[in-house]
Amino acid sequence: MEYRLNLPVGREEIERIKAGDIIYVNGIVVTARDEAHERALEYFREGKSLPVDFSRVAVYHCGPVMKKNEEWHVIAAGPTTSRRMELFEYDFIKNFGTRIIVGKGGMGEKTAKACREYGAIYAAFTGGAAVLAANAIKKVKGVEWLDLGMPEALWIFEVENFGPLVVTIDAHGNNLTEEIKNKAMEKASSIF
């Protein structure tokens, strides 16, 4: 199935979607990599307020190339390897109520557990397809935590038809890339 989702989305809408489906996203997408995840969770523990309401946006694992003339412009903005965020994503989804995570390469068991328990999905954008992704970004709404450096900052993008995104983790416990990887590992052990 193919879905067009307008952010923010509710749990019911997320639960209709299955692993293997294709989605296109409209609305606000915020980039967050390792350090932004770590800081957001640290702020949560300390009770500090966050610059973004992560429940209303899609979180995008991406460290873009940006250029500032008078305003910021996106040069390239493909996804980064999501597995590095596996360390943080369970707590992130649990604490902030994020419904859509976008990245590449798929995520592990802990993220899938959070998606199942709290009603979220993980979807993959074609890795490295940076110019294609940049074309879906209509506006740079702002940037927060730029002290973390260009790749690690929270970039706030307004996107239109951001996709196609392949849903690999749904809210029902399916995890497409892990199934593929487990089969590959089983096969690999018997080839030589």
Added chain:
Amino acid sequence: MKDKIAEAIADLLFRAETDLSEDVENALRKAMEEEEGIAKATLSNILKNVELAREQGKPMCQDTGTPTFFIKVGYDFPYRHILKEAIIEGVKLATKKIPLRPNAVDVVTGKNSGDNTGHHIPYIHWDFMAGDECYITAMPKGGGSENASALKMLKPGEGMKGVKKFVVEHMAMMGGDPCPPTVVGVGIGGGGDIAMELAKKALLRKIGERSHDGEIAKVEEELLSALNSLGIGPMGLGGKTTCLDVHIEIAHRHPASLPVGIAVQCWANRRKSIKIDGGGNIWNID
């Protein structure tokens, strides 16, 4: 002359970042024709992105990589003493001009230097040859594929079978993380450092270029078909195309050691070269 070489290095990086080489693009196109469903759509996105990057003069991937150079310099190349500085200047220039993502981070403080230079970065592999010319290859190396690097010190008794098993099991475990379809470089023999260096250098070969050693060439083909039988597919979303090629380089080993190094390139297998002659003239090489 230093400024001229620095400009040439910035141009070289621009070509590498925005214009995927023909051998890689052809291999991706051939793979797309053979795939269906999500795998075909993924390869089609990749190829569309490659075309847009070339047309718009933008980096094909937002991870513009660690600036890595392979140099073959003639003993009589008149500008050898300024090469290193010119390359560092060229990287700084390219970072602003193209622009590139600043990718050099201090390991202790976590501070990004902002211009893609720092301790040992850009990294330069030096090689020497007769004559007064110089060949420079730029390989901006992405972090996702670099994280799939591996080194294993096998027991010599495990032999070539053990080498093949290690490569296939390791790449299966990496799944979609290194942005397949990948190119896998394997270094066998030497010490640990030599195996890793050879694995990285193996990535300089064109897709389809086999080892001169007939036995090793057979192993390359065997590994390629084994990796493509795993079903990982483009971006780990399933399919027939997991790997575009396997290149192996070898060194004699110590009797007690059998090191195997693995270095991986993502589909954005970026590498471009220039030649500078003794008179300071510069030529582009694909």
